[in-house]
Amino acid sequence: MSDELGAKPHYDLGPYVHDCEHPGCARWGSFGFAVDRAEPHWFCSEHQPEWKSRHEAQPRR
Known part of the structure; x- marks a missing residue:
């Protein structure tokens, strides 16, 4: 059985x-x-x- 039975086509705009x-x-x-x-x-x-990398954003201890 197909999952596509009765499915409506998808049209990208x-x-x-x-x-x-x-x-x-x-x-x-x-x-x-x-x-x-x-x-x-x-x-x-x-x-x-300006996004910082994960390592730059971590606080230093």
Whole structure:
């Protein structure tokens, strides 16, 4: 038995465009960042935040 019986075809409408989340910027947010399973935040190349690697972000003892 097939899982596709009665399934409706999926039609893509094209790529999803994210706008930059920086206040006042209307450019395309091509850089998406998320921590764990949180919703990603999208930024353009000019406003992408400086992200630290996991080792840099850990506090030193």
